[in-house]
Amino acid sequence: MLDTITSVERESRANLLTLEEFGAESARIGREIADGYDRYHIDINEVDDIDPLPHRFLVKVGKIGLAKFIAKEVLMYFPHFDVIFSRPCTYGVFSGPVGGFAPRPKLCVGCLRCTVQHPEFVKVLPNPKMLALGDSYTTHGHIAAIDEEAKRGMVPVRGQGYRGRFGGPGFDGMLTDMSEIVRPSRDGIHGRELIGTSVDIGSKPMHLSFDQNGSLLGSVPDMFTIQIPLVFDLPPGDLGSDALAKVIDSTSSLVDTLACLDAKTASRLGMDAPNIVPVLAVEDAARASEFHSARLVELEGWDAQAFEEATEATDAMVGVRIHFDEGWQGRMTNAVDSGAKVIHLLADLHGRDPNGTFVSGLFKEAHTLLIDQGRRDTVTLLGGGGIVGADHVPKAIISGMDAVALDLPVLFAIQGRSRGSLKHRDKVRGKLPKKLDHDWAVQRLVNLCGSWRDQLLEILGAMGIREVRRLRGEFGRSMVVKHLEDEAFEGILGYHGGEFA
């Protein structure tokens, strides 16, 4: 430190700079660097619905009862028109041109003041069309949340407490930790403004080696960085279309992430860009050479020969998509042995393998397998299947993934509709909005990314974790409801272990 100051002074004198001038120049350079710093930001903007979800509630008003009530009010309160024309709804359900004779259920939030005040002629009912959305895993609640997040790009905030079941299966049985006093940063209001959500895709050496001159020995890390731990996956089932591919392409470029697209579609549409990840069938591995700008291509399944062909055909990293079916551990190991730096793991869309094991356990197994092999950091793990809520992202990362892949949320963010079960990727049936406006759809997906990133920041901020990379595999910062129940209820008559292992 003393040497440095001395040398600065000497240099300053030699160049006729006083110490004050040197300070000013240093400050100027510092300011230039600071001004040139571009903090990552997702540009959210509220967008209108083009195919709104069904209303949450139906409002039924008995016309005769209402007419009698109004007549009574007129007799009782004339000429107090403020009283006569007052409505039992602060949300405007009865504020249309003819009031309660033509209620506007789309404005109803279910406060039930109307039906409590006027039970003789007003009823509020849950809308069965709303309740019928989705399936047993991706529920109407998930779809409504995604719709709101894609519309506004905000973190959904509501009053009152949690309304759902205690714990539950899958991700519902996992809780994230918090810290009473430790923060990622003391800057800003909550300290979350400086939390990093960028993720490295590719391979890092497990250690660095240098020669006697201090030069790096061996290869440099082979990786690139995306700004959010979310990538867009292949649209499942019959949802793939050119229009949707273009929307996903534009969105992934705007938010600086990746879009996995069928290689044939990408090729036909001329999509060759750093944000595009062409997904190649193993028999088409050599076609990796068609994508000059791609940083990553993926092979659909593990095949040693195809992997070699693809690797020879392109300078991009070659990732391997591995489904959680019988023998996936061996296929993953073989792929990594052969040099795969990205493994994209896939459960079904309910987040299960064929044996019913949930994806959090599967992700954890993959993560720990690589740790046991002593090479976790040489591989990036992407995980997909069952990710349909913002809370699933940190939970998947805690379970060992570097980043997660979005499939069904894309459909619901752009107000598409599904039919039947959403369990099997290849059997998903749905439809996109009839008039899919490109810019509108892109903004919806951008909003979804913004909202989910902000919700990830909430979780990280509460935990006191400064960057999402440090969340990976942090099982100790999660809690499993079953384990907590075992600890809390041990010894209580009739308790034989929690329901959801």
Added chain:
Amino acid sequence: MTIIRPTQTLINKTTHLMRDGLNAHAFGEFGMPEALGDARWTDELILSTWYMAETGEVPDNLNFKTGKSDGGFDRLEFNYLEESEWLGHSEEIDTSLPLNRRGDSKNEIEIDIPWYGGGMSYGSVSVNVMMSRALNAKRWNTFMSTGEGGYPNELLQIKDNVITQVATGYFGVEERTIKASPIVEFKYAQGAKPGLGGHLLAAKAGEEVAKMRGSVPFVSLFSPFPFHSTYSVEDHSKHLDWIETVNPQALLAVKVSTPHDVDMVAVGSFYAGAHIIHLDGSYGGTGAAPEIAKKNIAMPIELAIPKVHKFLQKEGVRDKVTLIASGGVRTADDIAKVIALGADGCVLGTTDLVGMGCTRCSNCEGGPSRRGCPWGLTTTDVELQELVDQDWGSKRLNNLYTAMQWRLRDILRKLGLSSVQDLRGRTDLLKYISKELGE
């Protein structure tokens, strides 16, 4: 900005209709409203709470004990004695709870029921709601907390039953209110949004609210997380020392949420000087919180209580501190289960609001109308806040507490216990209803 105040005729009409409606539904005149309730607060729980607030008695034909959340309190029941061994139902069954167990020279406070009212700030609720709760607290020789939004002058007349809360934004914290309070509560975190701080949305920060909080009207007000002066348990101790200096007699309560190391946090708070450790579980209420926080961050209170109780026992300090639990405690049965799991008592929030007509529609933060609660509870809107008057509100809460105390005594007598304090940590009196048996 011109504020148009509602006429008294309008207020009278609306409150008359609302109260008649609450009464009619409580007595089941119009059946079960189909859109009412959720897994935690079922339609029957809400209507039974209304019934108790109307009558002071528990209902015969509604489940007033449990919800349908499939876990926690809703899968626990009491393992009652044979009927021949039950005690008689009597006011002699003691429901009181001492709050100072340290044996120091500070206030010796004993409340008549093992619960008090949780913090709801001025701004998140109106003065009418605060006063309704405070008047009821006085009637029951218990407490209600100001929450973090200042101490409206009206509360000073009931200061002996009001807890001043000091939270991370220090909104409305003044020496005079610290001096006025028998108990001062430090809120480190809130169960519904642990680690996230507080947020009063701009629409609810009206002129009076802003004035009380030392801000300007209609600007969002953030309570940061955490205390920016606290990095360690030593800093926490320094906080408590500050209050002790201002009000040497005040009991010190520390409210924390339920991370995996909540047991360590509790012990740290005890050694820092806390008389009351208040655990707020993740299913608790809030005026506004990110939906992602409500379920996913930290643990439900049912799972935190035994962990802390056992750890305090292991440390040999369990009998020197009062352990209070909140966050999803809804009924007298829940209160008894909280105590059987190891707490001394609990804090109620949502239950009070449901008693005054809340339907849990979740629009407390403002909702699409941006005016706050349409029932006049979680709002400072000039018209809506008039829907709850202090006399009506406090009478409903008095009735509700009467029924809840009756039910608590009913549970105790069926367990053969003559004091609620004997129930603490008696997990041997509980039984778990597995899914197969429960359905």
